[in-house]
Amino acid sequence: xxxxxxxxxxxxxLWPQTLVGVGVLVVxxxxxxxxxxxxxxxxYGGVGPNFLPWVVSVALTVCGAWIIxxxxxxxxxxxxxxxxxxxxxxxxxxWVSAGLLLNAALITAIGFILSCTLCYVLSVQGLRRxxxxxxxxxxxxxxxxxxxxxxIAAPVFWAFxxxxxxxxxxxxxxxxx
Amino acid sequence: MEIxxxxxxxxxxxxxxxxxxxxxVGCALGTAVGVLPGIGPAVAVAMLLPITAxxxxxxxxxxxxxxxxxxxxxxxxxxxxxxxxxETASMVTAMEGNKMAKSGRAGAALATxxxxxxxxxxxxxxxxxxxxxxxxxxxxxxxxPEYFMLMLLAFTTISAVxxxxxxxxxxxLFVGLAAGCIGLDQISGQGRYTGGIPEFLxxxxxxxxxxxxFAVAEVLYAVLYEGRVVDSQNKLSRVHMSARDxxxxxxxxxxxxxxxxxxxxxxxxxxxxxxFLSYAMEKKLAKGEDQAEFGTVGAIEGxxxxxxxxxxxxxxxxxxxxxxxxxTSNTTAILLGAFQNYGIQPxxxxxxxxxxxxxxxxxxLYIGNVMLxxxxxxxxxxxxxxxxxxxxxxxxxxxxxxxxxxxxxxxSAFDLFLLYGIGVLGVIMRRFDFPTAPVVVGxxxxxLAEAQLRNxxxxxxxxxxxxxxxxxxxxxIIVVLAVVILPRLAKSMSDRKLRAAAG
Numbered sequence: 012x013x014x015x016x017x018x019x020x021x022x023x024x025l026w027p028q029t030l031v032g033v034g035v036l037v038v039x040x041x042x043x044x045x046x047x048x049x050x051x052x053x054x055y056g057g058v059g060p061n062f063l064p065w066v067v068s069v070a071l072t073v074c075g076a077w078i079i080x081x082x083x084x085x086x087x088x089x090x091x092x093x094x095x096x097x098x099x100x101x102x103x104x105x106w107v108s109a110g111l112l113l114n115a116a117l118i119t120a121i122g123f124i125l126s127c128t129l130c131y132v133l134s135v136q137g138l139r140r141x142x143x144x145x146x147x148x149x150x151x152x153x154x155x156x157x158x159x160x161x162x163i164a165a166p167v168f169w170a171f172x173x174x175x176x177x178x179x180x181x182x183x184x185x186x187x188x
Numbered sequence: 189m190e191i192x193x194x195x196x197x198x199x200x201x202x203x204x205x206x207x208x209x210x211x212x213v214g215c216a217l218g219t220a221v222g223v224l225p226g227i228g229p230a231v232a233v234a235m236l237l238p239i240t241a242x243x244x245x246x247x248x249x250x251x252x253x254x255x256x257x258x259x260x261x262x263x264x265x266x267x268x269x270x271x272x273x274x275e276t277a278s279m280v281t282a283m284e285g286n287k288m289a290k291s292g293r294a295g296a297a298l299a300t301x302x303x304x305x306x307x308x309x310x311x312x313x314x315x316x317x318x319x320x321x322x323x324x325x326x327x328x329x330x331x332x333p334e335y336f337m338l339m340l341l342a343f344t345t346i347s348a349v350x351x352x353x354x355x356x357x358x359x360x361l362f363v364g365l366a367a368g369c370i371g372l373d374q375i376s377g378q379g380r381y382t383g384g385i386p387e388f389l390x391x392x393x394x395x396x397x398x399x400x401x402f403a404v405a406e407v408l409y410a411v412l413y414e415g416r417v418v419d420s421q422n423k424l425s426r427v428h429m430s431a432r433d434x435x436x437x438x439x440x441x442x443x444x445x446x447x448x449x450x451x452x453x454x455x456x457x458x459x460x461x462x463x464f465l466s467y468a469m470e471k472k473l474a475k476g477e478d479q480a481e482f483g484t485v486g487a488i489e490g491x492x493x494x495x496x497x498x499x500x501x502x503x504x505x506x507x508x509x510x511x512x513x514x515x516t517s518n519t520t521a522i523l524l525g526a527f528q529n530y531g532i533q534p535x536x537x538x539x540x541x542x543x544x545x546x547x548x549x550x551x552x553l554y555i556g557n558v559m560l561x562x563x564x565x566x567x568x569x570x571x572x573x574x575x576x577x578x579x580x581x582x583x584x585x586x587x588x589x590x591x592x593x594x595x596x597x598x599x600s601a602f603d604l605f606l607l608y609g610i611g612v613l614g615v616i617m618r619r620f621d622f623p624t625a626p627v628v629v630g631x632x633x634x635x636l637a638e639a640q641l642r643n644x645x646x647x648x649x650x651x652x653x654x655x656x657x658x659x660x661x662x663x664x665i666i667v668v669l670a671v672v673i674l675p676r677l678a679k680s681m682s683d684r685k686l687r688a689a690a691g
């Protein structure tokens with residue numbers, strides 16, 4: 012949609028928005044590169060397995076370029092002014108990310124219950140810090156969070172593995188931990 | 189009569205104790221999910237998709253439908269009592285509902301929302317019952333060219349017409365289509381975009397995308413941007429409507445249902461338009477002191493109409509899902525994924541090949557609506573307690589459930605890394621205001637649309653002329669063009685008028 016650029020010519024989100032556009036553009040080009048190696052064998056349909064990949068890669072490349080253009084000419088259209096955005100809390104983000112990634116790395120080694128408890132403890136730390144809770148650091152909070160995490164993860168593990176027969180990794184072969 | 193018999197047969201199957209229990213658990217879980225901020229019906233169904241490996245198809249579809257429905261009831265409770273609406277569907281409810289709650293009428297707002305939802309949901313279910321078989325009968329006559337055009341229509345409306353920016357909607361749609369390409373091409377069987385990673389040969393699970401984009405991204409977004417946001421909660425008053433409230437609510441429910449149902453039937457998703465239309469209509473129709481309540485102390489019509497429209501849309505959206513296999517929202521896209529897990533492809537044949545399943549599901553909608561009314565009116569106080577769970581613990585807990593959904597699907601730790609990546613993508617999309625529904629719908633519907641396109645081209649012996657030689661297909665092309673062009677034309681005309689008036 013090409014409406015006239017927003018009132019203020021200065022775009023505080025200039026670089027982040029441009030980066031988003033570049034990201035989309037690069038994905039489009041990568042997909043096009045990948046599409047080169049997909050066969051065009053179309054049978055008598057006239058449209059082969061590489062048709063949709065080409066449509067998608069061309070479309071994304073165009074969208075990426077267009078997004079960059081919007082970012083450079085006053086910012087994304089039809090969007091609230093970005094001056095209202097609060098400053099992101101990167102510290103909290105790192106805690107939650109650590110929780111999720113460690114969970115992914117450890118789940119097969121230490122089992123679902125312990126791995127998810129760890130993910131819970133780290134994430135809740137990050138969220139508490141982001142909310143400015145001063146109690147986040149106290150040993151009591153850590154212990155409480157560990158217990159809470161365990162008390163969520165363990166019943167979830169039992170419910171899904173015992174009643175619904177979904178395979179989740181355990182630490183032992185007992186089926187209980 | 190035939191329909192009546194089929195429905196009765198469905199009821200007979202739906203009221204077995206096991207199925208009733210699944211329905212009740214689904215409705216209760218759905219209400220909880222709707223009430224809790226940060227988690228919606230789409231992600232709840234997605235997280236629970238792994239159960240399709242074990243639970244029998246009728247039971248799990250009843251269960252998922254209960255979640256789908258229940259979330260709509262629960263969502264209105266949150267938007268009335270909290271100052272941050274839970275689901276997008278209840279944004280409009282929040283406008284008047286919040287004001288009513290602030291002036292001490294939370295109970296009346298909750299009552300009109302719940303009864304209105306019941307009322308609209310039931311009427312829309314009757315319409316599904318009566319019309320779905322006919323739509324299916326008609327849809328049997330459609331060939332691949334028409335199906336492809338219908339899917340193109342769904343893509344166009346969800347990305348280019350709904351939402352604020354066409355560019356960002358289209359980008360999201362193509363990202364979804366690209367994700368759908370990963371894996372084995374279903375016609376020729378060759379791998380696409382697998383990058384030598386064996387996990388990618390199976391394609392990306394819809395569970396991963398939905399849970400990543402909605403649950404993980406929600407948590408990451410909350411920790412990044414919403415840490416200091418303080419919610420204020422309105423006081424709950426007795427859930428009761430006076431005679432005057434009834435008199436004002438009933439016509440609003442009727443109008444809301446009338447607006448919402450057709451919007452659900454067409455392959456153009458979203459509850460935003462019908463709920464907003466209903467709100468605008470109620471505001472326009474209100475007179476005297478009722479109208480003065482809009483935007484000040486809160487008008488009950490402004491809650492009753494949009495809530496009814498919302499539930500009518502959501503229920504009627506089952507018609508395109510069941511008869512054409514075309515999902516029009518995040519949640520229906522994931523319901524389609526659930527059917528696919530059982531090797532069932534919703535579409536016109538569903539009513540003949542899986543008649544018992546379809547009618548049991550429809551019967552369960554009637555039952556579910558009654559259950560939800562009971563769950564949400566006398567027991568509303570119970571659900572409100574859920575709002576007391578502190579945010580850090582709630583969000584961290586959601587991650588545990590996200591792990592179950594993502595890992596349980598195919599027991600791969602690789603998927604958990606991918607889940608995190610998709611979560612980060614979701615945060616970026618949210619920060620820069622890209623809609624997420626086109627990603628999910630594109631990913632689910634993309635491969636189906638591609639297959640229809642290639643079948644259609646085969647019918648045309650390699651010529652695209654096949655799309656222009658069949659009357660239904662041409663008609664659909666015109667509709668697609670109309671939904672793209674007309675809103676823009678209307679906008680530029682009103683812009684010109686404004687400028688003329690200003691100049």
